[in-house]
Amino acid sequence: xxxxxxxxxxxxxxxxxxxxxxxxxxxxxxxxxxxxxxxxxxxxxxxxxxxxxxxxxxxxxxxxxxxxxxxxxxxxxxxxxxxxxxxxxxxxxxxxxxxxxxxxxxxxxxxxxxxxxxxxxxxxxxxxxxxxxxxxxxxxxxxxxxxxxxxxxxxxxxxxxxxxxxxxxxxxxxxxxxxxxxxxxxxxxxxxxxxxxxxxxxxxxxxxxxxxxxxxxxxxxxxxxxxxxxxxxxxxxxxxxxxxxxxx
Amino acid sequence: xxxxxxxxxxxxxxxxxxxxxxxxxxxxxxxxxxxxxxxxxxxxxxxxxxxxxxxxxxxxxxxxxxxxxxxxxxxxxxxxxxxxxxxxxxxxxxxxxxxxxxxxxxxxxxxxxxxxxxxxxxxxxxxxxxxxxxxxxxxxxxxxxxxxxxxxxxxxxxxxxxxxxxxxxxxxxxxxxxxxxxxxxxxxxxxxxxxxxxxxxxxxxxxxxxxxxxxxxxxxxxxxxxxxxxxxxxxxxxxxxxxxxxxxxxxxxxxxx
Numbered sequence: 001x002x003x004x005x006x007x008x009x010x011x012x013x014x015x016x017x018x019x020x021x022x023x024x025x026x027x028x029x030x031x032x033x034x035x036x037x038x039x040x041x042x043x044x045x046x047x048x049x050x051x052x053x054x055x056x057x058x059x060x061x062x063x064x065x066x067x068x069x070x071x072x073x074x075x076x077x078x079x080x081x082x083x084x085x086x087x088x089x090x091x092x093x094x095x096x097x098x099x100x101x102x103x104x105x106x107x108x109x110x111x112x113x114x115x116x117x118x119x120x121x122x123x124x125x126x127x128x129x130x131x132x133x134x135x136x137x138x139x140x141x142x143x144x145x146x147x148x149x150x151x152x153x154x155x156x157x158x159x160x161x162x163x164x165x166x167x168x169x170x171x172x173x174x175x176x177x178x179x180x181x182x183x184x185x186x187x188x189x190x191x192x193x194x195x196x197x198x199x200x201x202x203x204x205x206x207x208x209x210x211x212x213x214x215x216x217x218x219x220x221x222x223x224x225x226x227x228x229x230x231x232x233x234x235x236x237x238x239x240x241x242x243x244x245x246x247x248x
Numbered sequence: 249x250x251x252x253x254x255x256x257x258x259x260x261x262x263x264x265x266x267x268x269x270x271x272x273x274x275x276x277x278x279x280x281x282x283x284x285x286x287x288x289x290x291x292x293x294x295x296x297x298x299x300x301x302x303x304x305x306x307x308x309x310x311x312x313x314x315x316x317x318x319x320x321x322x323x324x325x326x327x328x329x330x331x332x333x334x335x336x337x338x339x340x341x342x343x344x345x346x347x348x349x350x351x352x353x354x355x356x357x358x359x360x361x362x363x364x365x366x367x368x369x370x371x372x373x374x375x376x377x378x379x380x381x382x383x384x385x386x387x388x389x390x391x392x393x394x395x396x397x398x399x400x401x402x403x404x405x406x407x408x409x410x411x412x413x414x415x416x417x418x419x420x421x422x423x424x425x426x427x428x429x430x431x432x433x434x435x436x437x438x439x440x441x442x443x444x445x446x447x448x449x450x451x452x453x454x455x456x457x458x459x460x461x462x463x464x465x466x467x468x469x470x471x472x473x474x475x476x477x478x479x480x481x482x483x484x485x486x487x488x489x490x491x492x493x494x495x496x497x498x499x500x501x502x503x504x505x
């Protein structure tokens with residue numbers, strides 16, 4: 001029974017994505033929406049990404065220095081592990097989990113409200129492909145902006161680590177710099193970006209499905225918003241395991 | 249002209265519409281009336297294609313809408329305008345942008361021409377000066393008028409209105425009724441209005457269809473309602489004691505409305 005329900009939901013999701021990925025009726029309107037969504041979903045998230053990345057970068061550096069330091073370990077290990085954690089997991093996976101909460105609930109509640117107030121019906125009656133008009137710009141907008149968010153997050157994490165060096169004297173700047181530069185593999189940066197693109201698709205398409213298919217009123221919109229965040233978070237964690245294995 | 253033939257609609261085991269046969273005429277204000285839950289909104293949703301009938305035909309000037317391909321339906325829908333119960337204006341767009349939206353999507357007019365056409369429609373619904381406001385900043389009656397302006401901006405052949413007077417005071421309801429009636433005449437549209445409002449029924453109903461428990465119970469013009477022998481219809485229209493007494497007085501004194 002549960003399997004049947006899951007397959008039904010998955011089938012509906014695939015059908016919705018089929019409707020979403022079609023050629024927009026009017027490119028002028030599509031570009032307008034695309035730029036708007038990039039600003040709303042991506043640019044408006046830069047603040048929270050920078051803030052969290054700064055503090056996580058600082059905290060990782062402190063934890064590594066305090067807990068891993070030993071005479072058998074080189075002094076640069078705190079900087080090295082901070083870089084690896086930020087690059088490999090935090091800036092792609094954890095940051096996307098945070099965005100699933102912010103962006104995912106935003107998308108689900110916006111589309112859900114449009115559904116229950118008949119705005120989506122109004123688009124359908126006009127002959128507009130409402131899925132393409134509303135969802136495609138959100139998916140493409142987030143996919144476009146996500147690599148920048150990953151790069152900003154990694155950079156800000158390193159700034160946070162330097163804050164512990166210069167501001168808190170936890171580690172010397174030279175040791176930190178040495179650790180950050182030690183055996184840097186550029187592929188890790190690409191891996192982080194590739195993973196984040198998959199997650200960006202999940203963060204935008206799953207909440208869009210949850211919101212677009214709402215039936216009922218405000219209670220159902222709230223439930224769809226919660227479902228969107230939970231489902232996309234679980235899917236990010238699952239796919240992170242497979243993607244990490246695949247790309248490493 | 250819209251013709252409905254043997255229309256049935258069921259949800260699971262529940263049959264909501266039972267063998268509806270009717271004609272909605274051009275250039276007339278066609279009203280669908282009935283109690284809550286009688287199937288009015290389901291009938292309208294079947295007409296505009298938001299729901300698929302279980303069986304039966306919906307013919308737009310002889311073309312069966314149910315049997316049309318997806319692409320044909322999209323083209324057909326560009327000849328329709330719809331006013332929803334909640335107005336269904338786009339929150340993120342201003343009044344002018346809401347009215348311009350169908351033109352932005354489907355016309356090749358220049359920006360200036362689109363703006364001019366949208367302003368004409370806003371002028372038609374007496375909403376000059378509100379173009380830069382957002383839906384959240386205007387009253388319910390104004391929202392309905394914006395919805396009417398948006399529905400007529402593409403010169404539709406068919407105009408659908410789902411309870412356009414719900415939530416409005418009697419005076420504003422009359423304004424909306426007059427607008428819809430005037431637009432029907434002016435644009436020669438086939439206008440179909442779902443309503444509970446008895447003022448609308450008696451005021452602008454040129455072709456009235458009474459739905460009772462999913463069946464078409466009665467069809468006629470407003471002038472016939474007063475003297476109709478159909479008990480279900482008169483019980484529905486003249487529901488309050490005041491209305492019943494008024495009807496008795498009208499019949500007793502031989503007054504024609």
